[in-house]
Amino acid sequence: MTIERISAIVKFSGKEFLPKKAEEQTGLTFWEKNEPNYVIETGRQKGKLIPHGYASLEAPDEIEDDDKILWLARTLKDKMKIIEECGMEDAVFYIGYFYADQCNCTLTKEELKALADVGINFWFSCYGE
Known part of the structure; x- marks a missing residue:
């Protein structure tokens, strides 16, 4: 089993969601x-x-793969209410595991708690490379 890389992305949307306002109020820089x-x-x-x-x-490239989930969850935990106030109606935490041979996904108890604390849906996928 070899996990080649991990991606961690949160996608936000809303009929009246204003990303620029959310960036200004949270200090975040959205990728897209x-x-x-x-x-x-x-x-x-x-x-x-x-x-x-x-x-x-998205978790920045300079964040080690094993730290991306926690980095993103901890970064968002105290900012979700502000993002909601900027019109966000839906958010999904996507994690992608890119593997060779076999994909054994593991999440630590710290990662599971951090994901739950963000309070949004969580999806993950495995991709063979």
């Missing part, structure tokens, strides 16, 4: 973000209106 009524500027969906606000926050 769109304000409500954003018009896609490039690609196959160019010109399409996205009516809701959207943002994602």
